[in-house]
Amino acid sequence: MRRTASMLLSHAGASAGRRGIPQALADVLVCPLSKKPLRYCEATGSLVSDAVGVSFPIEDGIPSLVPKDGKLLEDDSEKSEQEPITRDSSR
Amino acid sequence: MSTISAAISISAAAAVVSRPAGRRRHRGRATFHCSTSAAGERQALFSRIAPVYDHLNDVLSLGQHRTWKRICVSWSRAKMGDRVLDLCCGSGDLAFLLSQKVGLYGEVMAVDFSRQQLHTAAYRQEQRWKLCYKNIKWIEGDALYLPFTDCYFDAVTVGYGLRNVVDKSRAMQEIFRVLKPGSRASILDFNKSSSLFTASLQSWAIDNVVVPLASGYGLTEEYKYLKSSISQYLTGEELEKLAKEAGFSVAKHYELGGGLMGNLVATR
Numbered sequence: 001m002r003r004t005a006s007m008l009l010s011h012a013g014a015s016a017g018r019r020g021i022p023q024a025l026a027d028v029l030v031c032p033l034s035k036k037p038l039r040y041c042e043a044t045g046s047l048v049s050d051a052v053g054v055s056f057p058i059e060d061g062i063p064s065l066v067p068k069d070g071k072l073l074e075d076d077s078e079k080s081e082q083e084p085i086t087r088d089s090s091r
Numbered sequence: 092m093s094t095i096s097a098a099i100s101i102s103a104a105a106a107v108v109s110r111p112a113g114r115r116r117h118r119g120r121a122t123f124h125c126s127t128s129a130a131g132e133r134q135a136l137f138s139r140i141a142p143v144y145d146h147l148n149d150v151l152s153l154g155q156h157r158t159w160k161r162i163c164v165s166w167s168r169a170k171m172g173d174r175v176l177d178l179c180c181g182s183g184d185l186a187f188l189l190s191q192k193v194g195l196y197g198e199v200m201a202v203d204f205s206r207q208q209l210h211t212a213a214y215r216q217e218q219r220w221k222l223c224y225k226n227i228k229w230i231e232g233d234a235l236y237l238p239f240t241d242c243y244f245d246a247v248t249v250g251y252g253l254r255n256v257v258d259k260s261r262a263m264q265e266i267f268r269v270l271k272p273g274s275r276a277s278i279l280d281f282n283k284s285s286s287l288f289t290a291s292l293q294s295w296a297i298d299n300v301v302v303p304l305a306s307g308y309g310l311t312e313e314y315k316y317l318k319s320s321i322s323q324y325l326t327g328e329e330l331e332k333l334a335k336e337a338g339f340s341v342a343k344h345y346e347l348g349g350g351l352m353g354n355l356v357a358t359r
Contacts, residue, residue, distance in 0.1 A: 025228065028198075028228075029230070029238045030238050030240050031238065032232065032233060032236035032237065032238040033236060035241075038238075059206075060210070060213070061229075062209050062210075062213065062229050063230055064206070064232075065230060065231065065232045065233075065236075065238040066231055066233045066236075067233060067236050069231075
């Protein structure tokens, strides 16, 4: 049963794709500075705070949301007209 | 308790080192540089000890740190299906315990300032495979700037972390902010004892047992830090006051391990 569960989870992880986990992170995390929603930028593989114009890297699946590690948005590929996804934090 | 067994117990307790997780907001250039530098040095310190951190915790505490951490989690009142935060998670001990408490339909956010510690935690997650561990998300973050909305968590735990945060008041405010009303923060750390006997024994054990043992791993200076960090920490009463100033309605500090450890329980 353990092997089956492991296989199922691996398959689920694979099928979620590279976008799945970072998008899930963008859904639950907010900008540490503005507390506004983040969006996942596929081009750079980072979490972007449009509110303060900063992107935060994701390395080895671990997002770095330490303010000093944020990068100011300079590259047009990181900027987007897309509105940040509104999220309901209550349960 | 005999002197020898007391010393071993204290050294065991004293060996559990915590993680840095924040820095002070600058009030002036000199202060900013000082606090940033202090936080950076602590981050580097805990990154250096990451490879042997868990092993030394076990050796020096004779495994007792596991009991204290179970108590911390229990007192957080985290339960099945909850969404919880483990702040200053380090290599993940509390996060793994919380993971089992909240189950596959719960969520554990584990935040730390040290990427090396987080890598260790992620590796352990893979090695100690349990289905529920899928509910843990490791996040490199700053305890003073938590990347979560207000009133987000059903419980927050901090294990041997608050003592290393440069701005404890600010960290407590952030913990308060992200907790749902009526929920608890459970904060475990060394106890800065008011008892001269306990404080002296603690100091003796660090000097004569912990540091010599750590030196065998080339980490003399890193574990010497432990003594100064305890002396600069807050007493139980001061921690209760800090929590109430941050807005918590109830705050109570409990001593553990014969007074060597302490756990603050604060309710929003």
